[in-house]
Every structure is written in structure tokens, then in C-alpha cells.
Amino acid sequence: MDALFLNQLFNGASLASLYLLAALGLALSFGLMRVINMAHGEMLMLGGYLAWMTLLVVPGAMGIILAIPVAFIGAAAMGGFIQSTLIRHLSARPLDTLLATWGVSLILQQGARDLFGAIGVEVRAPEWLTGSFVAFGVTLPSARLFIIAIAALVLGALALLLLKTRIGLLVRAVNQDRMMASASGIDVKRVDFTIFCLGSGVAGLAGVMLALLGPVTPNVGQSYIIPAFLVVVMGGLGSIVGTTASAIILGLFAALAQIFVDVSVAQMLLLMFVILFIQVRPQGVVAVKTRQLDA
Amino acid sequence: MSALLEIGGLSSAYGQSQVLWDVDLTLARGQVMALIGRNGVGKTTLLHTIMGTRPVTGGTIRFDGQDIAALPAHKRSRAGIGFVPQGRHVFPQLTVMENLETGLSALTGRGKGSAKVPPHIFDLFPKLYDIRTRAAGFLSGGEQQQLAIGRALAGEPSLLLLDEPTEGIQPNVVQQIEAALVHVRDQLGMTVLVVEQYLDFVWRFANRYCAMQNGRIIRQGAIAGESAKDVAHLVQI
Numbered sequence: 001m002d003a004l005f006l007n008q009l010f011n012g013a014s015l016a017s018l019y020l021l022a023a024l025g026l027a028l029s030f031g032l033m034r035v036i037n038m039a040h041g042e043m044l045m046l047g048g049y050l051a052w053m054t055l056l057v058v059p060g061a062m063g064i065i066l067a068i069p070v071a072f073i074g075a076a077a078m079g080g081f082i083q084s085t086l087i088r089h090l091s092a093r094p095l096d097t098l099l100a101t102w103g104v105s106l107i108l109q110q111g112a113r114d115l116f117g118a119i120g121v122e123v124r125a126p127e128w129l130t131g132s133f134v135a136f137g138v139t140l141p142s143a144r145l146f147i148i149a150i151a152a153l154v155l156g157a158l159a160l161l162l163l164k165t166r167i168g169l170l171v172r173a174v175n176q177d178r179m180m181a182s183a184s185g186i187d188v189k190r191v192d193f194t195i196f197c198l199g200s201g202v203a204g205l206a207g208v209m210l211a212l213l214g215p216v217t218p219n220v221g222q223s224y225i226i227p228a229f230l231v232v233v234m235g236g237l238g239s240i241v242g243t244t245a246s247a248i249i250l251g252l253f254a255a256l257a258q259i260f261v262d263v264s265v266a267q268m269l270l271l272m273f274v275i276l277f278i279q280v281r282p283q284g285v286v287a288v289k290t291r292q293l294d295a
Numbered sequence: 296m297s298a299l300l301e302i303g304g305l306s307s308a309y310g311q312s313q314v315l316w317d318v319d320l321t322l323a324r325g326q327v328m329a330l331i332g333r334n335g336v337g338k339t340t341l342l343h344t345i346m347g348t349r350p351v352t353g354g355t356i357r358f359d360g361q362d363i364a365a366l367p368a369h370k371r372s373r374a375g376i377g378f379v380p381q382g383r384h385v386f387p388q389l390t391v392m393e394n395l396e397t398g399l400s401a402l403t404g405r406g407k408g409s410a411k412v413p414p415h416i417f418d419l420f421p422k423l424y425d426i427r428t429r430a431a432g433f434l435s436g437g438e439q440q441q442l443a444i445g446r447a448l449a450g451e452p453s454l455l456l457l458d459e460p461t462e463g464i465q466p467n468v469v470q471q472i473e474a475a476l477v478h479v480r481d482q483l484g485m486t487v488l489v490v491e492q493y494l495d496f497v498w499r500f501a502n503r504y505c506a507m508q509n510g511r512i513i514r515q516g517a518i519a520g521e522s523a524k525d526v527a528h529l530v531q532i
Contacts, residue, residue, distance in 0.1 A: 166410075169389070169393055169396060169397065170397070170400065172386070172388065172389060172393075173386050173389065173393075173397045176386045176387060176388055176389065177384055177386055177387075179348050179368075179380075179384070180378075180380065180384040180385075180386065181386075181397065182347070182348065182367065182368035182369045182372070183346050183347075183348055183368050183369075183372055183378040183380070184369075184372060184378075184397050184398050184400055184401060184446065184447075184450065185369050185372035185373050185398070185399075185400035185401030185402070185403060185450055186369055186397065186400045187367075187369045187403075188369065189367075
């Protein structure tokens with residue numbers, strides 16, 4: 001195997017990690033609330049700007065580590081604000097939430113333009129993230145290794161939360177049968193709120209990772225929201241396992257396609273790939289199978 | 296005996312079409328009320344309206360002295376209403392144990408803080424213990440029914456709403472469910488409102504009945520005073 005192929009494989013893995021971090025929140029909120037959150041990309045943007053601001057206050061090696069919780073909490077708070085003031089008051093029709101959150105997305109982008117300027121800001125990554133490793137004749141930038149590690153950690157933490165904790169149990173119950181969950185004493189609106197905050201927080205974290213790779217601009221979220229939606233759609237709506245598998249497939253696809261074609265053609269091929277995939281397997285990568293006993 | 300549940304002038308509608316009309320119903324503590332009637336007369340809607348999973352469009356629901364008509368379902372559940380809906384509605388991808396654990400949410404705010412499924416549920420349904428690690432979606436209808444009842448009992452309700460507990464279940468399992476419900480009535484002293492088409496079963500189990508037709512209650516009485524044959528025409532088509 002030649003170095004270019006291995007190199008793109010590695011880039012694909014880091015791209016998949018970004019897709020995953022960006023898509024997890026969307027998958028959670030769609031799975032639970034059937035909300036199509038167009039403002040999700042702006043949670044990435046917010047995370048990026050929060051990372052930049054954190055590094056202004058605490059420059060140096062520790063800054064980027066500190067930026068992770070700051071971006072998580074900041075984006076989670078913003079997500080919680082949007083959910084409790086807007087989304088929870090809309091009816092359960094996905095189209096209503098799509099239009100309303102698109103409006104929110106435009107407001108947040110303009111807000112960032114007014115506050116930070118249209119050009120964008122550059123996050124200076126600490127030294128230990130600017131270097132690279134050489135393995136198998138391939139250069140592996142530390143920043144990308146860091147992104148892959150963070151994505152794996154987030155995925156593991158999320159899986160633990162959902163599978164091993166009481167709140168995770170309640171989330172799964174609401175996800176599977178909202179009526180029955182509320183009739184069993186579960187405050188479904190509180191579960192919705194918690195999950196929306198969590199998903200937004202993870203997107204904020206993804207924003208920190210984006211900031212390590214390039215400038216943070218007011219519309220940086222826009223370039224990730226579409227692939228994130230593709231990941232969610234192909235993953236089988238709302239499934240975490242499916243979202244993960246689909247993020248890996250699409251990340252690798254996009255990176256490997258770039259060996260042969262340029263970036264914009266690769267994007268187009270990605271879209272075509274997802275459309276074809278959904279034609280063949282409309283239920284997504286992971287389909288939920290159970291014995292339905294509806295009377 | 297004071298009333299546990301008092302419903303007055305209750306109405307409910309699906310959009311333009313009204314399903315419940317001016318329903319009055321009172322359940323005394325410890326009473327087992329059979330709610331009977333043909334398909335589509337509003338029995339299930341009435342249960343959902345009491346539970347809070349369907350909106351009330353008019354009237355009052357008093358439970359344990361408190362007006363609950365405006366409360367969301369989870370608060371009614373925490374106030375002590377347990378629900379075993381038609382079609383069971385077990386959480387399909389949760390294990391049997393996890394399903395039972397969701398029922399503990401009803402204990403929130405009652406100062407009991409029990410984090411464990413009470414063992415008497417497994418005494419009542421020993422089968423559930425054997426299959427506690429299996430996903431509920433793959434259980435048989437009878438097992439799912441036992442699980443749905445167990446989940447409601449985990450929340451220690453004072454009123455249990457049961458919607459067709461014998462529907463689509465093989466006869467030997469019906470006997471087990473009947474035995475468990477008799478235990479709930481006699482040993483736990485629970486008040487029960489049960490929708491049932493299987494009259495022989497419910498006539499053994501309940502002590503009062505009320506019959507619905509076209510969204511209204513048309514007849515009420517003590518089970519002791521009537522034979523199942525006398526009301527059969529209200530259920531059959």
C-alpha cells in the first residue's frame with residue numbers, strides 16, 4: 001500500500017471523528033424528540049469561539065485542555081436555552097423545528113459576525129499538538145491523533161452514560177415509548193432538555209477540535225452540518241451504534257475519494273453515495289428489530 | 296369508604312370528534328371496577344384521560360383529594376396511578392429488569408427513594424426473574440403482559456388502570472395473570488379500574504361494573520347483583 005493511501009486512511013479516521021462528534025448530538029435529539037436542529041452547526045461554531053477565547057485567557061499548553069470543558073458547558077447552556085425557549089414550545093412536527101432552528105442558526109451566525117468579525121479567528125494550537133509522528137512511512141499530525149482520541153473518549157463516555165446510569169435508562173425508555181415513559185412517572189420534558197444540552201455540549205466539543213484544524217469563522221458550522229445530517233440519516237435515525245458506523249464509513253469515503261478527485265467532487269460523491277445507500281437500505285446501517293405486539 | 300377517584304362531567308376529543316361525553320365515575324378505595332362495552336366506545340380513551348396521556352377537554356378528575364385534570368402524566372403516575380395499557384407497551388429494547396426499573400420513577404418525590412425493584416414482584420411473576428436479562432421486545436404476549444403489570448406495581452400505585460389484560464394471551468397464562476391480579480386486589484388492597492371484554496374473567500375479579508356506549512356511561516352496578524349473561528349484550532356486537 002502506498003503512503004498516499006495510508007495517509008488518506010488516517011485523514012479519513014480523523015474526519016470520521018469530527019463527523020461523529022458533530023452528528024452525535026443531532027442523532028440524540030432527533031431520536032428522542034424528532035427535532036431537526038438546523039442550529040446544531042452553530043454549536044460547533046460556538047465551541048470554536050469559546051476555545052479561542054479560553055486560549056486568550058489561558059495561553060499555552062493547558063489552554064486547549066481547559067477549552068474542552070468550557071466549550072462543552074458553553075454550548076450545552078446555549079442548547080438548553082434554545083430548547084427551553086423555542087423548541088419545546090413547537091409542536092412535534094419535524095418541519096416546524098427545521099424552519100425555526102434554521103432561523104436560530106442565521107441569528108447565531110450574524111451574532112458571531114458582529115462580535116468577532118467576518119474573517120474568523122485563528123486558534124494557536126499548543127506545541128504538543130503541532131508536531132507529528134511518523135509511522136509506516138506516513139506522517140501523522142498530533143492534532144488529528146488528538147481528535148481521534150477525544151472522539152473515542154466521548155463515544156465511550158456517552159455509551160457508559162446511556163447504558164449504565166439511571167438517566168441513561170430513562171433516556172432509552174423515553175426514546176422507545178414516550179407515552180409509556182410518562183405514564184411510568186418519567187418527566188419526559190426534563191429528559192428532552194437534558195439530552196438536548198448534552199448533544200449541544202458534544203457539538204461544542206467538536207468545535208474545539210475544528211479550531212485545531214483551521215480558522216473559526218461565523219459559518220464554520222455550515223460546512224459540517226450537512227455531513228452530520230448525512231451521517232445521521234445513513235446511520236438509522238437516532239441510533240448511536242448506527243451513527244458511529246456511518247460516521248466511519250462516510251469519513252473514510254470522503255477522505256479516500258479525495259485521492260482521485262478534488263474536495264468538491266468528493267462532497268458530491270459523498271452525497272450520491274448516501275442517496276444510493278438509502279435507496280437500498282432505507283432503515284439505515286442499523287435497523288431496530290423487535291417483536292411488535294401492537295393491539 | 297372514601298372515594299379514591301372521582302370523575303365529573305369528563306369529556307375528551309380527538310380534534311373535532313368527541314370521544315367522551317360527560318362521564319361521571321367514582322371509585323371507592325379498594326374497589327375493583329370493570330369497565331365494559333363494545334370496541335370503540337371510549338373505554339381506552341377514558342383510561343388514557345385518567346392517566347394524562349390524552350388531554351382532557353372538559354370536566355374534573357379528582358384523585359386522592361387532589362384535582363389532577365391539568366397535571367402531566369408523570370405527575371399523575373407519581374401521585375399513585377399505575378397504568379397497564381392495551382398492547383402492553385413494554386420498552387422493547389430494554390431488558391425485563393430495566394423495564395421494571397423504569398417503573399420506579401413513579402416513586403419520585405414520595406420520600407421512599409427505593410432504587411431497587413421490590414422482590415414481591417418476582418414472587419408474583421416468578422417467570423420474570425428467570426428472563427430478567429432478556430430484551431422485552433422478544434418476549435411472548437403473556438410474558439409482556441406480566442412485565443407490564445410488574446412495571447406498574449414497581450411504582451407502588453394506589454390505583455391501577457388495566458386495559459384488556461387478557462387480550463391475545465393463551466388460557467393458561469390468563470390464569471396466572473388472574474391469580475396475580477387477585478393478589479393485587481386482596482393482599483395489596485389496590486383500587487383497580489379494568490377494561491375487559493372477557494366477561495367471565497372480569498366477573499370473577501371485579502366487584503362493580505360500568506358499561507359504556509358511544510362515549511357515555513350507560514349503566515353501573517354491583518357485580519353481585521347481575522350475572523355476566525345479563526350484560527353480555529352490552530359487549531357483543
